[in-house]
Amino acid sequence: MGGHGEGTTEDGTASGDAGYDVRTVAIAVTAGVFLGGVATGVAFPTLPLLDRVLGISAVMLGVILAANRIARLLMNTPAGGVIDSVGARKPMIAGLFVQGLAPFGYVVGLQTPPIGLGAYPVVGSVSAPGLVFVLARAFWGIGSAFVFVGAFAVITHVTEREDRGRWTGYMRAGQSLGFPTGLVMGGVLADLFDIQTAFLTAGTLAMSAGVVGLFVLPDVTPSGTGRTPLRRLPALVRSVPGVLPIGVANGAIRLLFGGVLLTTAVKYAAVLGLEFDALGAAGVTGLVMGAGVLASSAATVVAGRVSDRLDRRELATLPAFGVLGAGFATLASVPSLVGMFGGVLLVGAGVGGAGPVLLAALGDRSPAGTEGKFGGVYNVFGDVGLSVGPLVAFPAVTAVGYETTYLACAAVAVACLLLVNATLLR
Numbered sequence: 167m168g169g170h171g172e173g174t175t176e177d178g179t180a181s182g183d184a185g186y187d188v189r190t191v192a193i194a195v196t197a198g199v200f201l202g203g204v205a206t207g208v209a210f211p212t213l214p215l216l217d218r219v220l221g222i223s224a225v226m227l228g229v230i231l232a233a234n235r236i237a238r239l240l241m242n243t244p245a246g247g248v249i250d251s252v253g254a255r256k257p258m259i260a261g262l263f264v265q266g267l268a269p270f271g272y273v274v275g276l277q278t279p280p281i282g283l284g285a286y287p288v289v290g291s292v293s294a295p296g297l298v299f300v301l302a303r304a305f306w307g308i309g310s311a312f313v314f315v316g317a318f319a320v321i322t323h324v325t326e327r328e329d330r331g332r333w334t335g336y337m338r339a340g341q342s343l344g345f346p347t348g349l350v351m352g353g354v355l356a357d358l359f360d361i362q363t364a365f366l367t368a369g370t371l372a373m374s375a376g377v378v379g380l381f382v383l384p385d386v387t388p389s390g391t392g393r394t395p396l397r398r399l400p401a402l403v404r405s406v407p408g409v410l411p412i413g414v415a416n417g418a419i420r421l422l423f424g425g426v427l428l429t430t431a432v433k434y435a436a437v438l439g440l441e442f443d444a445l446g447a448a449g450v451t452g453l454v455m456g457a458g459v460l461a462s463s464a465a466t467v468v469a470g471r472v473s474d475r476l477d478r479r480e481l482a483t484l485p486a487f488g489v490l491g492a493g494f495a496t497l498a499s500v501p502s503l504v505g506m507f508g509g510v511l512l513v514g515a516g517v518g519g520a521g522p523v524l525l526a527a528l529g530d531r532s533p534a535g536t537e538g539k540f541g542g543v544y545n546v547f548g549d550v551g552l553s554v555g556p557l558v559a560f561p562a563v564t565a566v567g568y569e570t571t572y573l574a575c576a577a578v579a580v581a582c583l584l585l586v587n588a589t590l591l592r
Contacts, residue, residue: 188324192333194382195317198375200340202265202313205372207348209269212361219361221280222296230299237307239549243399245311246542250535254319259379261312264305266373271302272365311545318541320383322529328474330529335470335522342463342518346456402536403543411589412528415520415582417547422575423517425555431455434568440503454507458514465518473523479530482523483586490516491579498572516579
């Protein structure tokens, strides 16, 4: 299991007849996911303003914002099957270009005449521009499924057990840094120019990732026994020990960080009345979350490298989940600016420390020819966590308060520590 390349030298160059340089391929994959994240971030600050720009209902705006995640959730496992059947190069490059086209779809939506398409239960009035945006966002979600699953398959294929954590860490760091970088760029572009300029910039950045992939991504030939029907995927997952707890842990991480913390942080800061210089609750939260993302990216690189040096890679998740739990406990027990800053830093470091180790461990366990399938399963768990998080966060803080909710999150982190290490180290 694992170890799908021909071996690598100390400087990262593939040995044998693989015909590619591991460092070049890994950097190209990292650049692709980074630019995709930047493009997502550039577009995101302006998307919540669409209800005013297009004159659509709040529910319809929610559908637009969720369309990409829903599409990706549905496409993760089919994308993995395609990648295992035909190789990762063509599907991933196609996904990069599909992502690149989606923001240009946003521009088309801005220019679409505001023709009404009728009123529907729950959603309310639907307009032609709103429908264009839903389709464009779904288009983005389909592309991102192939990009994320393809990135995992390529990194797993070209690396060995001894360097997989290192390059997986760099790839995950690119994912972590891309979105917040884009958020800053998108906000500046929308303020200095307009929404359309932000969308055009997002599309250009995402398309450039596809161009990079065309020149650098290797033609990774599938080495499995053929395509596994989706109905047999659960049995395949159960047949490889460790895949299910890795997926569950990834879903829990996404639920805690991308679901609960990102959803509630600004409201928690407002409840505490946090201020810093001229910044109010929103500004303080942005500053703190930015520091958390930087901590996550740094921990991602370090944890990946450390895990390569351990005989049992999974041991690196012990401190990561411990730090993650400590972060939420700090948020709950120290309701102040210092507590929030320290808590979010710890949460970011814990998320960054666990992510690459789990992904590299999944790569170690994936039999040749199943990297895409297992990468798709891994992303399904993550997207479920991201989707469920906001749904449970607001009811939880309303019912029991922020402190109790964050303590429950700390308990979930400890449960992940026990689940992963009790099952993977056994």
